[in-house]
Every structure is written in structure tokens, then in C-alpha cells.
Amino acid sequence: MLRIQQLEVSRGHGPHAFRVQLPELALEAGQIVAVTGVSGCGKSTLLETLGLLLRPTQAQVFTLGQEAKDIRALYASGRESELAQWRARNLGFVLQNGGLLPYLSVWENMVLPRRLLGLPAKADHLDAAIATLNLERLLNLYPSALSIGERQRVAFSRAIAHAPGLVLADEPTAALDPETAHNVFQLFFSLAKELDLAVLLVSHDWDSLSQFAIPRLQAKLEPGLSIFVPEVAAPCL
């Protein structure tokens, strides 16, 4: 699904330059891994790189998707639309604030990735997600009528609507209170297991996540450098 070897990405120039390294990562379907670290350690930079939003400075291996597409070649081709298509097809995103479009109903938000890929709106796995996340009664509402927790549940269902294989979640519970955050994580992880999804979850709140016994990549900080290394020899490596 996702294979990385010796990936490095830089931000800034001169004395303000900051590098993020990921020596190795292999993520298969059904695996969940957390990326943790203090604020400013480069978690979001790593997520952007893995989400094909930021070009890595170097990578020995960087493949994504069932077909193990070489992302370095995709960047080298310079075709923005191809990259956008590959991202749209193979990745699902859960954003900090949900990232729902305010002018679409919950249902329209959920099926938008499918429509943009030319897929039929209805899908069995989406129905299962709606049931698991208790979203049936919210489908016709607009995001402004939802609580933050409900928005995040809708955001999860949108992220998996097109069966992307890999879901990248960026601080999805940052705006929630601990109890709601725990409930949302619980629902999300059970959905990921049920649908056999690979999930990479960025969070600064390991305390909430540690209860779920998932492996994690922890940022080790050095001057101008952050290296994400596995804390536990876990199924993600």
C-alpha cells in the first residue's frame, strides 16, 4: 500500500532550514499507525509529503497504491493533473476541522470523492460506514447544523467513500473534548478494521491514542532535523 525508504523533505532556507526524515515505513491494508511528536516537529510536513502535497527532497523508495506506483516518477513527470488524480484515487483525508464543504449536504459531501472519480454515488462499504458511524439521520443536513464530533464522523466517511486504500488523518480530534475524541477514535478504528483500511494518523495527543494499542512513529528532534522512528517494533514495519 505505502512503502517508504530513506525519505527526506526540507522546509525553509539557510539558517531556518528544517529537514524531516522517515528512514522506513511499510503500511499494508488494515494497519493503523500514529505519527506523534511535539508541536513543530514536522508531523504535518510528513503528512503533506505522504499525501503527495509536498515534494520530497529525496526518497530511495516511495510507492503508493495497490499498483505500487512510483511517486518519484510521478513528480518527475511534472503533470499536476496526474498527481491530483492519483491522490484523489488512492488517498483519503481527514482534516482537523473536517474540511466539509458548507454548501453540500452531508450525503453530497460524503459521495463527492466518488463523483469526482466518476464512480456511482452508492457503495456497500459507504452504507456500512454510515451505519457504523451513526450518520443515517444526518444525511440531509448541512455541515453548519452538525456538532464538531458529527462533522469529524462525516469527514471519516468521506475519506473512505472512494475506497482509497490509505487514509491520512491530520489531528482529527484536535477540536474535540477527550471523551468525544475517544469515542470518535473508537468508531474510526473499528471502521478501518471493518473495511481493511490502512490509516496513518497524525496526533500530538498520544495519551488519547495509547489506549488503542496502535504502533507509532515518534519524532526524534535534532537541531534542524526531525527523524520519525518507530517506537515499538510493530506491524507497521
Next chain:
Amino acid sequence: MFVNVFRLAWADLRFDWRISFCMVAAMVAVVAPLLLLFGLKHGVVTQLQQELLQDPRNLEVKMLSSGSFDQAWLNKLRQMPGVGYAIGMTRSLNTQADLRLDRRRFLENVEVLASAQGDLLLQTQARDLSPNEIILTQEAARRLNWTAGESVHLRLNRRLDGQLEQGNKAMTVVDVLAEHRYSRPAVFVAPETLLALEYARDGFQIPDFSLLTGKPLATDMPVLYARARVYASTIDQVGEVAKGLEQQGIPVASRYADIENVRAINRVLSLIFGVIALTAIVGCAASLGGAFLANVDRKRKDLAVLRLLGIDSGGVIRYVLIQAILLSLLAYALGLGLYGLGSTLFNQLLVGDGLQTDFVCRITLAHALYALLMVAGLACVVAAIGAWRAVRVQPAESLREI
């Protein structure tokens, strides 16, 4: 992809209807008054031009002096650019004759004009006349008390070798000219008949008019006209025809000044309309440009999400342009509706109430289409600025709160 982008753009406009309404209102506030202003300008100028066109005498270029012009000159005159119709005339003294039905019904010194097919003065009643056919004007027929089917005698007097002689010829009336086409008592004859009247007065034998004394008319005698009745084909060409004759040393008179007056009105109104339109368009473009830019900034996060979900730069440009086109179409439709109300009001209140015209405010279908293209074009140009900003929104911007 286009359908999806269209659907998203439309849903966004509908959801954000207050902002959409403001943008549409900004355009309607320019489109409707401009359409009305242009309708008024076009209506007034069209009316003035139609008035000029309706009276063919406005097309006439009158030759003020007599000369000696042969048939070749007349043929050349007819080929001159801008000449719609030309027919030879005799000396003005010889373009008069008496009309007589019987002892009590007669008219003296009636105007006699040559005419033929294509005569702009007679318009639909113009025809080629044989030497014994005439067309009476309505006024001549009324004063003669002529009734249909009666022959009219064309008479002239001449003094030859001290003797007073009277020429006379029975003519068939083939038509009576509508009064609005020529209001004076007159008779239209074939060019040969008019020439015969001149030859008779010049002392020649004209058996057709029972004038058997005088010099015989040589068969090879060249036809010479003293002047011609000349009409330009359109009012725009009156000046050119007049200039062409003046270059030949022939003094002329025409309604060129009146035509130029209408043109000047058109120019002045066009200038006024142009300046007002330009000012309004610049204001509207600035207002819309600001609105589109502010809208893109306001929706930066949503645009970033759309890009994250797979819509590329082209899709983002289409998204913004589709919104601009939809807004401009709506604004145009409302503007046209308001124009319809305004023009109806103008036409009902002003026509027939001091103004001798059918309408004062009107635009043609072509004008309406041009206006539509201009509105949509302006919206697209302005939206392009917004689109340029929108394509710079990076999908990564959706990942974090800014």
C-alpha cells in the same frame, strides 16, 4: 469532471445566495440603465432616420441651374456611386402645361415631370409610361374633378411667327399618385412627352400635339436635357452624390444639412452613451473584481479542499468561470426584464404625447445579444482575476487552520 464542477459551482452560488445576490445586483445596476439608455438613443436616432427615409424628397439632389446634357451624360450619372435614380428634365419654363377635361374642368400651368420605372418619388406606383399615358397627382385629380376612366387633354400654348397656337393631346390616366408622395397638382409623363412639350415651345412641328407648323424635327436630332431629377440610393449617400455633381460645376441643393443633423445627433448621443457606458462598466468591473477576489479569499479553505479531493487547476478555473457566467446570465436576464419594464413605460408615456413617433426606446435582437456577450465577457474577464488567485490556492492549505 465538468458536470461535477458545474454542480459544485451552482451549489456554492445557491448556498451563498446573499453574496450571489449582491454580485448580481451590482451587475443589474449597470446592465438595466445601460440597456435603457442605449434603447433611448437607438429609438430616437432610428425615428429621426426613418422620418428622413420615409420622405424620398430627402434623397433628392436638386440641380439648381440648367445646362445641356445629353443621354450619355445621363447614363453616366446613373452609374455614379450612390445614385439611386436619375431622369432627364427640360428647362423649368417648359415643365408646365394645362390639363383639360371639358370647358369647365381644367387646370392651368400644372407641373409636368418625366417619370419611369424605379422613380423614387412615385415608389410603388412608378412605372414606364407610354407617350400617351400619364399619372395624375391626387391634388390634380381633385382640382380637375376627374373621375376614373376619363381621358385628360394635355395642352400647351406657343407663339410662332406672331401667331398664337395651341397644342393638344388626349392622354390616358393610368394611375393617381397618393397625396403623401406628392402633394402639389402635377402630372407625370414619359420622358418623350416632356421633350415633345419643349420641342413644341421651341417652334418645332409636333404632330402628336396637333402642331403642324414650324421646323420639322430631324430624326437624328440629339436628345438634350436641361437638367435631371436625381436621387441618392440612401440618405448616407446624398452628400456623395451632391459632391459628385458639384465637382462637375453643377450647383445643387439637398437635405444634406438635415441628414448631417441626424448624424450629428447620433454622434453626440453615441459619445454621451459611450462615456456613460464606459464609466459604468469600469465601475462595475472594479466592484465585481473586488467581489470575486474577496469571494475567493473567503472560500480559500473550500477551494483547498476541492483541490485536495482531486480537482486540478483547470477545474478550479472552470469553477470560478462557471460561477461568473451563471451570475452574469442571471444579471443579464434581470437587467433585460427591468429594461423591458422601463422601455414599456417610456413608450407608453412619451409616444403620442407630444412626440410624433411610434416608439422612443427600443433595442434590436442583435443589440440584446451583443449586450449578453458583453455582460458575460466582462464577468469572465473579471472572474479570471479571481481564477488566477484561486489556482494559487494549494491543496495543503486545507490541512491546517490558518
